[in-house]
Amino acid sequence: xxxxxPPVTDDAGSIPGPILRVSNLSLAPGAAAALLDHTGxxxxxxxxxxxxxxxxxxxSTLVNLLAGTLDTTTPDWQVSGTVxxxxxxxxxxxxxxxxxxxxxxxxxxxxxxxxAQNVEIAFDHSGRDAATxxxxxxxxxxxIDPSAAVRDCSGGxxxxxxxxxxxxxxxxxxxxxEPNSGLDNAAATELARIIRELADNLGLAIxxxxxxxxxxxxxxxxxxxxxxxxxxxxxxxxxxxxIVDAALHALGDAATESVDTGRSTPRFTxxxxxxxxxxxxxxxxxFFGYYFWLLCLSPSILxxxxxxxxxxxxxxxxxIFQYFPYRDILVPVxxxxxxxxxxxxxxxxxxxxxxxxxxxxxxxxxxxxDIGSRVYSSQPWAMxxxxxxxxxxxxxxxxxxxxxGTPVLCLAAMAISAWFSMQTxxxxxxxxSAYFWREHYFREIWPLDHSLPVGLFWVLAKILPSALCAxxxxxxxxxxxxKSVTDVNSAxxxxxxxxxxxxxxxxxxxxxxxxHFFARG
Amino acid sequence: xxxxxxxxxxxxxxxxxxxxxAAITTFMQRQWSTSAAIPAYHLPDKAAAQISDxxxxxxxxxxxxxxxxxxxxxMRDRGRxxxxxxxxxxxxxxDIELIGGTLIWMPGNFRSIRALMPPNVPxxxxxxxxxxxxxxxxxxHRLTDAxxxxxxxxxxxxxxxxxxxxxxxxxxxxxxxxxxxxSSIGDEISIKFFxxxxxxxxxxxxxxxxxxxQAGRQNFIARLLNWQDTLTPLxxxxxxSFQDPRVQSAxxxxxxxxxxxxxxxxxxxxxxxxxxxxxxxxxxxxxxIGRVANDHALSAQVEAIEELVAATGKKMLLQMIxxxxxxxxxxxxxxxxxxxxxxxSSSFLxxxxxxxxxxxxxxxxxxxxxxxxxxxxGEVK
Numbered sequence: 001x002x003x004x005x006p007p008v009t010d011d012a013g014s015i016p017g018p019i020l021r022v023s024n025l026s027l028a029p030g031a032a033a034a035l036l037d038h039t040g041x042x043x044x045x046x047x048x049x050x051x052x053x054x055x056x057x058x059x060s061t062l063v064n065l066l067a068g069t070l071d072t073t074t075p076d077w078q079v080s081g082t083v084x085x086x087x088x089x090x091x092x093x094x095x096x097x098x099x100x101x102x103x104x105x106x107x108x109x110x111x112x113x114x115x116a117q118n119v120e121i122a123f124d125h126s127g128r129d130a131a132t133x134x135x136x137x138x139x140x141x142x143x144i145d146p147s148a149a150v151r152d153c154s155g156g157x158x159x160x161x162x163x164x165x166x167x168x169x170x171x172x173x174x175x176x177x178e179p180n181s182g183l184d185n186a187a188a189t190e191l192a193r194i195i196r197e198l199a200d201n202l203g204l205a206i207x208x209x210x211x212x213x214x215x216x217x218x219x220x221x222x223x224x225x226x227x228x229x230x231x232x233x234x235x236x237x238x239x240x241x242x243i244v245d246a247a248l249h250a251l252g253d254a255a256t257e258s259v260d261t262g263r264s265t266p267r268f269t270x271x272x273x274x275x276x277x278x279x280x281x282x283x284x285x286x287f288f289g290y291y292f293w294l295l296c297l298s299p300s301i302l303x304x305x306x307x308x309x310x311x312x313x314x315x316x317x318x319x320i321f322q323y324f325p326y327r328d329i330l331v332p333v334x335x336x337x338x339x340x341x342x343x344x345x346x347x348x349x350x351x352x353x354x355x356x357x358x359x360x361x362x363x364x365x366x367x368x369x370d371i372g373s374r375v376y377s378s379q380p381w382a383m384x385x386x387x388x389x390x391x392x393x394x395x396x397x398x399x400x401x402x403x404x405g406t407p408v409l410c411l412a413a414m415a416i417s418a419w420f421s422m423q424t425x426x427x428x429x430x431x432x433s434a435y436f437w438r439e440h441y442f443r444e445i446w447p448l449d450h451s452l453p454v455g456l457f458w459v460l461a462k463i464l465p466s467a468l469c470a471x472x473x474x475x476x477x478x479x480x481x482x483k484s485v486t487d488v489n490s491a492x493x494x495x496x497x498x499x500x501x502x503x504x505x506x507x508x509x510x511x512x513x514x515x516h517f518f519a520r521g
Numbered sequence: 522x523x524x525x526x527x528x529x530x531x532x533x534x535x536x537x538x539x540x541x542x543a544a545i546t547t548f549m550q551r552q553w554s555t556s557a558a559i560p561a562y563h564l565p566d567k568a569a570a571q572i573s574d575x576x577x578x579x580x581x582x583x584x585x586x587x588x589x590x591x592x593x594x595x596m597r598d599r600g601r602x603x604x605x606x607x608x609x610x611x612x613x614x615x616d617i618e619l620i621g622g623t624l625i626w627m628p629g630n631f632r633s634i635r636a637l638m639p640p641n642v643p644x645x646x647x648x649x650x651x652x653x654x655x656x657x658x659x660x661x662h663r664l665t666d667a668x669x670x671x672x673x674x675x676x677x678x679x680x681x682x683x684x685x686x687x688x689x690x691x692x693x694x695x696x697x698x699x700x701x702x703x704s705s706i707g708d709e710i711s712i713k714f715f716x717x718x719x720x721x722x723x724x725x726x727x728x729x730x731x732x733x734x735q736a737g738r739q740n741f742i743a744r745l746l747n748w749q750d751t752l753t754p755l756x757x758x759x760x761x762s763f764q765d766p767r768v769q770s771a772x773x774x775x776x777x778x779x780x781x782x783x784x785x786x787x788x789x790x791x792x793x794x795x796x797x798x799x800x801x802x803x804x805x806x807x808x809x810i811g812r813v814a815n816d817h818a819l820s821a822q823v824e825a826i827e828e829l830v831a832a833t834g835k836k837m838l839l840q841m842i843x844x845x846x847x848x849x850x851x852x853x854x855x856x857x858x859x860x861x862x863x864x865x866s867s868s869f870l871x872x873x874x875x876x877x878x879x880x881x882x883x884x885x886x887x888x889x890x891x892x893x894x895x896x897x898x899g900e901v902k
Contacts, residue, residue, distance in 0.1 A: 302536035332852040412540040419543035433611030442551040
């Protein structure tokens with residue numbers, strides 16, 4: 001057991017007032033019966049408070065409400081009451097509370113970042129000195145490989161990463177939603193010790209939601225229980241064994257899932273421990289690079305685009321020349337214009353359409369899956385709670401990457417399509433010069449005296465709005481509330497269907513508009 | 522090294538390299554001559570005035586009349602080479618001797634094709650035309666002799682022909698020729714005579730025209746192509762009409778030699794040509810021909826004509842475009858034919874080896890220009 005730090009006092013030696021006071025709080029999901037009804041509680045600095053109650057009584061909802069991570073869109077929560085925090089008073093009926101750091105039940109770790117980066121990003125957006133948290137964070141993350149992907153960490157390790165990440169965000173109140181869920185007894189006991197040390201050494205007020213109270217019984221200062229009958233938060237004082245047993249009896253035993261407690265791994269030495277905060281531009285660049293790679297440069301998208309270009313180049317050239325009637329006579333007559341036509345069709349119509357469809361399907365699925373899984377694992381709310389600009393980093397960088405990458409991908413597809421068209425034609429007419437193909441293929445689309453291709457505007461008018469809207473559609477479906485993996489899958493399917501439909505519609509409209517008003521005759 | 526973590530990076534880098542290579546070998550090489558030798562040729566003003574395209578194809582004619590496309594010539598419109606042709610041969614054709622050969626400019630027309638034909642082809646074409654004319658005459662004869670045609674279409678055909686003749690006769694030019702003919706004949710032959718005799722003469726002319734149209738005489742097609750010859754039956758009919766008792770009653774014995782007078786012959790020519798032109802321009806033909814062609818009762822005769830036209834067209838086309846070697850298509854002739862059919866003004870450059878300078882002798886003097894080389898930029902191979 002850790003040496004308890006005496007309660008924090010002011011200069012006069014008197015015990016200060018509560019850091020947090022919630023009063024007259026009512027909370028109801030839509031028109032349903034209220035979970036909490038004109039109730040409240042207080043928190044002191046350096047205090048560890050257990051919050052418990054039956055499943056569905058509103059424990060998680062309460063702490064999410066106070067931390068500003070409650071999704072108030074579904075259901076339409078009815079909230080009233082007052083929060084007094086650090087000298088300021090907030091009316092919950094009209095203001096969104098953003099007090100305290102939240103350690104989510106499912107951790108809400110950023111699974112595209114490493115263990116170290118999960119902590120660093122929170123620190124870099126806190127704007128505070130790292131020295132304050134260097135020691136406790138290093139203790140928390142002992143045994144965790146900093147470069148490990150979070151998905152490769154055990155449940156206990158992920159729990160400690162999540163706590164460290166919330167800690168460095170420099171909040172004076174921490175909310176932990178069932179932090180011992182999924183941990184075995186040894187890991188849960190170790191976690192309890194860490195929580196107590198954080199409260200004692202840093203003066204944090206910590207609210208721990210727990211079903212299994214044994215591990216926290218000795219470290220907690222008070223026990224709060226939500227009475228579902230009255231909607232009250234009852235303060236039972238110091239959680240003595242009898243009280244805990246009674247509470248456990250009331251709640252019933254819950255199954256536990258054993259996970260490992262961490263194996264021998266390199267010492268955790270993240271950048272934040274020695275450096276000052278890095279500029280958010282670093283993270284902006286990091287997320288942009290991540291999404292530009294994922295959406296525009298990774299092997300699968302290049303393979304996708306390349307195959308599309310190959311197919312267009314081969315099919316459009318081969319079939320036109322292969323199935324021409326009276327080939328021996330007509331092909332020499334029409335091949336000049338046929339090559340010019342093939343070039344025009346590939347460059348102006350087929351490649352932009354194929355690239356738009358491929359991007360809408362492949363990247364639409366990836367975007368909706370990425371955002372959907374983030375929503376499903378509460379990452380947007382976690383980022384918001386940590387002061388990390390979710391919209392700018394995630395949807396913003398996705399959109400920026402696609403807007404910059406789509407023309408590049410289209411150009412790549414055009415190049416590979418042209419090359420395969422040339423090779424196909426040359427294979428059919430080996431006695432002719434490949435430069436004859438070049439001369440006529442580019443005759444209409446890129447004349448010799450033009451520095452840029454003709455009709456570039458119309459190509460961009462097709463691919464950029466297609467990519468933008470397909471992207472927005474995917475972001476929309478990905479961002480909708482997710483309660484299960486099935487919801488994520490549905491988002492992927494919907495984003496593909498609607499994105500591709502939009503691409504077809506948009507290309508048809510542009511083609512009709514272009515050829516009706518600008519290209520007649 | 523090749524750790525699995527780096528594999529995606531390596532794959533993407535390779536893919537990007539492939540895309541870049543594709544772009545370089547296609548996009549960047551559409552102007553392949555920028556770093557190669559660029560000989561510029563001076564083009565005479567008369568030829569330059571006929572050039573409508575900025576890019577002109579360059580063909581090489583080899584032994585045995587083999588023709589192939591070997592490059593392009595760009596008309597320079599700015600800089601010190603302004604007004605010159607910049608000749609660029611395809612770099613991947615390694616046996617092109619641009620400097621050793623003779624380069625001539627020719628317009629894209631039938632005369633150029635004819636000049637470049639192998640010696641035997643003109644005779645073959647003439648034989649094909651004659652065979653086609655004969656076949657067409659027979660088939661048209663079968664068509665116009667068919668009972669259904671005689672019953673349904675012959676009156677309409679006669680009406681079209683009659684109106685053309687009447688219109689030609691009433692034309693000012695014909696009347697003027699008539700006046701000249703009558704004045705040259707002498708005072709004793711008055712206009713009144715022609716007014717009395719003309720209905721009979723017209724009747725004979727109409728019959729002669731009908732014969733021509735139904736192809737009752739040989740060489741009809743050839744005459745369609747040459748209206749001078751078409752006048753012969755009309756002139757014959759003219760003479761026959763003067764044998765008619767009704768005309769003879771209006772003539773005195775001394776007027777028998779009337780058709781030997783040049784003005785009379787000219788009148789016949791003006792009248793015949795005018796009638797033929799009016800006949801050809803008659804707007805009722807498309808509908809008339811369409812109804813005949815779609816008449817099931819005449820389908821056998823019409824199909825025979827269609828088959829003849831298609832077979833002869835293909836045969837003549839193959840004769841015109843064939844090369845001596847392997848009877849492969851002559852890409853030059855095909856492209857010129859295409860431009861002629863599409864009424865596109867075109868021209869081309871022909872690279873002649875010394876062994877084939879004989880071609881120059883076969884070309885009309887006004888129909889080609891020898892190009893003289895101007896300044897050469899770069900090192901010519």
